[in-house]
Amino acid sequence: MHTLRVALLGCGTVGHGVLRLIHENGDSIAQRRSIRFDVVGVGVRDLAKPRQTYGYKLTDDLSGLMAQDIDVAIEAMGGVEPTLRLLEGALERGVSVATANKELMAKHGAHLIAVARAHRAELRYEASVAAGIPVIAALDRQLAANRVARIQGILNGTTNYMLSRMADEGLSFDQALQICQELGYAEADPTADVDGFDAAYKLTILASIASGHWQDWNRVQRQGIRGVSLQDLDRAKRNGQRIRLLAEYRAEGHGHLSVIPVAVSADHPLFGVHGSTNAVVIDAEPVGTVTLVGPGAGAGPTASALMGDAVEIGCNLALGIRTIPHAWRSEAIE
Ligand SMILES: NC(=O)c1ccc[n+]([C@@H]2O[C@H](COP(=O)([O-])OP(=O)(O)OC[C@H]3O[C@@H](n4cnc5c(N)ncnc54)[C@H](OP(=O)(O)O)[C@@H]3O)[C@@H](O)[C@H]2O)c1
Numbered sequence: 227m228h229t230l231r232v233a234l235l236g237c238g239t240v241g242h243g244v245l246r247l248i249h250e251n252g253d254s255i256a257q258r259r260s261i262r263f264d265v266v267g268v269g270v271r272d273l274a275k276p277r278q279t280y281g282y283k284l285t286d287d288l289s290g291l292m293a294q295d296i297d298v299a300i301e302a303m304g305g306v307e308p309t310l311r312l313l314e315g316a317l318e319r320g321v322s323v324a325t326a327n328k329e330l331m332a333k334h335g336a337h338l339i340a341v342a343r344a345h346r347a348e349l350r351y352e353a354s355v356a357a358g359i360p361v362i363a364a365l366d367r368q369l370a371a372n373r374v375a376r377i378q379g380i381l382n383g384t385t386n387y388m389l390s391r392m393a394d395e396g397l398s399f400d401q402a403l404q405i406c407q408e409l410g411y412a413e414a415d416p417t418a419d420v421d422g423f424d425a426a427y428k429l430t431i432l433a434s435i436a437s438g439h440w441q442d443w444n445r446v447q448r449q450g451i452r453g454v455s456l457q458d459l460d461r462a463k464r465n466g467q468r469i470r471l472l473a474e475y476r477a478e479g480h481g482h483l484s485v486i487p488v489a490v491s492a493d494h495p496l497f498g499v500h501g502s503t504n505a506v507v508i509d510a511e512p513v514g515t516v517t518l519v520g521p522g523a524g525a526g527p528t529a530s531a532l533m534g535d536a537v538e539i540g541c542n543l544a545l546g547i548r549t550i551p552h553a554w555r556s557e558a559i560e
Pocket residue numbers: 235236237238239240241269270271272273275286288301302303304305307308326327328329353354357522523524525528
């Protein structure tokens with residue numbers, strides 16, 4: 227049995243999901259993979275906030291937590307600072323990282339991967355794109371021998387849920403957004419979702435893996451769904467189509483990246499993807515078309531992805547090896 231000493235950063239939706247998964251499935255993971263998770267501390271901002279911690283120790287001293295003798299940092303905190311500084315510090319000490327942070331990876335992925343390589347640490351980020359769907363594992367490993375021509379995806383469950391309710395029930399944008407906020411699908415500030423930033427970050431990560439050079443997320447042509455009217459949705463319905471916030475990468479030239487509302491027809495693989503479900507369609511040679519569908523957000527699916535990465539890191543450590551991330555060509559693309 228190998229014990230993995232873990233620092234968990236964040237105990238919100240996702241962080242709590244990680245604690246719960248370790249609490250409920252820890253014995254089963256130990257039995258199946260011979261890895262036991264020892265959570266040395268959980269970093270939060272507000273110690274007074276009521277929350278269930280399953281007896282794990284909370285701290286608001288994140289630097290102190292990261293300075294402890296740990297094997298892996300599981301990051302479920304979000305944002306760029308202080309997260310970037312904390313994860314950089316961990317990787318520089320050879321501590322491996324599993325993160326759910328798409329914004330951080332899209333903006334600083336090439337840099338963090340370079341730091342991880344320099345210090346022979348693992349950096350895994352399956353949870354950062356489409357949560358419960360193992361799309362990064364698929365692209366990065368199992369489809370590695372393919373040439374990826376195109377990726378299309380519904381990468382933001384909030385906007386897909388809103389568009390579904392607007393089309394099916396004639397709800398306005400504001401009504402659909404309010405329902406999403408009441409259900410906890412959307413933040414008080416919905417900008418990242420409805421303006422397409424969230425999907426753009428995720429697309430950047432997928433396109434970087436597919437193309438072999440870290441893409442600049444500023445190059446994503448991005449529109450969001452604020453401009454989608456009920457008339458647009460009605461017109462699409464009359465034409466037998468549905469409007470989806472389509473994230474698309476095409477491998478032409480230096481790569482075309484866009485997040486734009488698009489009317490898709492009944493024969494499109496994303497036509498039947500409703501509500502908060504995510505889906506990714508990968509067109510590659512020689513495999514053909516691969517479609518992955520599943521839960522793209524939420525505590526359980528995101529914790530599943532983070533802990534899948536943590537289990538792999540633990541299994542590698544038990545064998546005395548590290549899976550060092552690939553070197554990315556991160557040169558600027560005109
Ligand atoms: N929610 C999802 O479905 C989902 C899906 C995929 C990926 N993700 C990613 O997972 C990450 C976490 O998302 P979430 O929804 O779990 O967020 P959340 O509910 O807001 O939780 C964030 C947690 O991090 C802590 N935190 C934030 N900033 C901090 C700081 N400066 N110092 C100390 N603690 C800090 C918060 O502490 P307090 O609790 O004390 O405020 C909270 O426990 C994000 O990168 C997000 O993009 C989320």
